[in-house]
Amino acid sequence: MVQEFFWLYKSLIYSKVLNDCEIVAVCHPSVRNRLPVDSKIIAIEKLPFSSLHERWGDYKFINSVGNLADSEVLAVCKKFDVVLKTDCDTFVTQAMKSFQPTGLCFGFGAYAYEDSVRVKLAECSRRWGYPHSGLHNVGASVLGPSEMVCNYLQSHMECCDRLLEEEFKDFRGEWPNWSKQVLSMYAGELALRLTYPQANSVGLLDHFTNAERRIGSDVLHIHAWHTDSYWSKHHFREGKYAETKLEDIDRHTLGGYCHWLAAADVEQVRHAAKMQGA
Numbered sequence: 001m002v003q004e005f006f007w008l009y010k011s012l013i014y015s016k017v018l019n020d021c022e023i024v025a026v027c028h029p030s031v032r033n034r035l036p037v038d039s040k041i042i043a044i045e046k047l048p049f050s051s052l053h054e055r056w057g058d059y060k061f062i063n064s065v066g067n068l069a070d071s072e073v074l075a076v077c078k079k080f081d082v083v084l085k086t087d088c089d090t091f092v093t094q095a096m097k098s099f100q101p102t103g104l105c106f107g108f109g110a111y112a113y114e115d116s117v118r119v120k121l122a123e124c125s126r127r128w129g130y131p132h133s134g135l136h137n138v139g140a141s142v143l144g145p146s147e148m149v150c151n152y153l154q155s156h157m158e159c160c161d162r163l164l165e166e167e168f169k170d171f172r173g174e175w176p177n178w179s180k181q182v183l184s185m186y187a188g189e190l191a192l193r194l195t196y197p198q199a200n201s202v203g204l205l206d207h208f209t210n211a212e213r214r215i216g217s218d219v220l221h222i223h224a225w226h227t228d229s230y231w232s233k234h235h236f237r238e239g240k241y242a243e244t245k246l247e248d249i250d251r252h253t254l255g256g257y258c259h260w261l262a263a264a265d266v267e268q269v270r271h272a273a274k275m276q277g278a
Contacts, residue, residue, distance in 0.1 A: 016097060082143070089223065092222075123210070
């Protein structure tokens with residue numbers, strides 16, 4: 001996870017997005033000293049939400065919701081105009097620097113392709129008192145005005161709690177059908193319907209690390225999904241790209257951009273960022 005944080009950090013340097021922002025890093029106390037030494041990083045030490053709440057003990061994905069919906073974290077986020085909530089294994093591009101969201105922007109999720117799941121989500125909406133908007137497969141990353149993002153995160157956690165109590169207290173299911181495995185993704189969709197159903201864009205974030213696609217102004221953010229295609233974070237960790245020289249990597253493709261940033265050290269990235277502006 002710390003290695004992945006450096007990927008995101010280096011992308012913020014290279015894209016020069018970090019010139020105008022700060023990083024709020026919610027991290028385990030044991031890794032605080034392994035993060036980069038940088039005044040741009042606001043580290044907030046938190047134990048995993050799942051370890052502090054017994055009812056969530058078998059669902060680690062709740063940490064990416066519960067730890068961020070924490071009052072201390074939200075108080076810091078509200079000091080900013082715009083907030084990007086994302087995983088560590090992601091990369092931002094230069095297009096993010098000039099992007100100005102007026103609503104919530106998401107990537108795509110992959111949890112509601114079965115009709116049975118869509119029916120259950122619609123049932124929850126009706127039972128909870130707000131209409132089904134027809135919007136499905138909302139991604140985990142979210143970018144938008146800080147007040148909207150913070151409101152959404154609080155609602156997201158509330159929806160997680162309610163789904164656990166009403167749907168998954170004594171039921172696990174199996175993906176791709178209705179399943180506790182993706183409870184937090186269901187909750188994210190329901191939270192969006194409850195908060196900003198008419199003020200969102202789905203598909204702007206979490207692009208795949210595709211080597212065939214070149215980076216344009218419509219690519220703000222790339223996610224290192226689980227894949228065996230280039231660029232694969234799993235193959236990278238296994239050393240399968242170790243023979244590739246940095247200068248031979250095409251930074252203009254989504255896959256090459258991620259590969260180069262993962263492979264280069266921080267000083268190499270800083271130097272390359274300076275050369276871009278020379």
